[in-house]
Amino acid sequence: MASLSLAACVAPQPPVPRTSAATLEAARANADDGSAWAQECADWDEWDKRAQPFRVYGDTYHVGTCGISAVLVAGPEGHVLIDSGTRNGARVVLSNIRTLGFQPQNLRGVLTSHEHFDHVGGLWWVHQNTGAPIYTSPEALEVIESGEEHPEDPQFGMHDPMHPVPRAVVSAITPGTPIGIAELTFTPVATPGHTPGALTWQWESCEAGYCKSVVYADSLSAISADKYRFTDHPDYVQAFRDGLARLAALDCDILLTPHPSASGMRDKVLASDWQSGMTCAAYAADRLAVLEERLAMEAAQ
Incomplete structure (x- = not known):
């Protein structure tokens, strides 16, 4: 499937x-190969x-904190960041980009996983310091623009509210349609459930002539406020299951x-083998089991 350039969707960035x-x-x-991260x-x-x-792997880097991931994919025409971390975590993210030898001002886009403050609460700060536009799902766009939670979020x-991001710099993508940013291509996959607008991202990274499919899979845990019952929202539950099926089928x-820790990253680093441990299919199966346990518990109540 051809990629979709999003250059016309937001205000142009300076060269x-x-x-x-x-x-x-x-x-x-x-x-670093991750050894320092695993020790810290x-x-x-x-x-x-x-x-x-x-x-x-290749030009894919982890630039997040100990507890929250943020991923940088670097390229000669610019870089793409996935997630910002919290408002304070975003400072670490930008500092880590510099530590690698890159300039945050070379960010050409920021992609989002799901619309909670621990993962996108620093978007405003990242945009203020880089000018990079933000690409998210249609359901998450209003959350990022307003800073307020989605009313259908479990x-x-x-x-608490997040710092709102100006509408002019946020664009909604179409799940399933690859997008091209700075000559880098990413495929967004709709994986709602943890939130209504949750996205999983897939791209290819290469080194020494070998290319691998990298997947940044959303949290996908069936967690909710005390009064929320998944069984009261059958359409949402079906969308949850459909997203898990899409994730399980990905080249990963x-x-x-x-x-x-949701995907055992520390264990993978310590094993020096990113293809060891949990796979996309295993992760999807684990998240589905948690959802089914939650539904069974609600039915019993």
């Missing part, structure tokens, strides 16, 4: 210098705890998740 081949190669060669961070660690960035009422060499 930025290309990232030289030498800079890209230096980042690949000098970036524990499973299910604090969301804003500072951690060293590291290279995952966790509605549980979170490397699995990353917004909460690193």
Whole structure:
């Protein structure tokens, strides 16, 4: 499927210098392999705890904190960031991009997973410091613009508002249609359930002539406010199951998740094998089992 350029969807960014081949190669060669991150961070660690960035594969880097992922995909025409972390975590993200030898001003787009403050609460800060436009799902767009929770979010009422992001810099994408940003291509996959507008992202990263499919799969946990019952929302539950089926079917060499521990990232780093441990299919099956347990519990009540 051909990719869709989103350049016309938002206000144009000022020209930025290309990232030289030498800079890209230096980042690949000098970036940590994740060992420092694994030593500094524990499973299910604090969301804003500072951690060293590291290279995952090719030009894909983890630039998030110990407890929240943010992923940078670098390219000569500009870079793309997936998720910002919290408002405070976004400072760590931008600092980590610089640590790798890249300039945050070379960000050409920011993609989102799901519309909760722990993953996108720093979008305003990232945009203010980079000018990068933001691409999200139609359901999440209003949340990001207003800073307020989606009324159909199972966790509605549980979170403080986020800093709103100007509508002019946020665009809604079409799930299933690949998008091209700075000559990098990403495929958004609708995986609602944890939130109505949750997205999973898939792209290809290459090194030494070998390309792998990288998937940043959304949280997909059936968590809610105390009074919310999934069984009262059958259409939402079906959309939840459909998204899990899409995730399970993806070509998925490397699995990353917004909460690193959800996919066993620390274990993968310590094993020096990104294709070990949990796969997309296994992750989807695990999330489906949790959903079914929640539905059974509600039925019993």
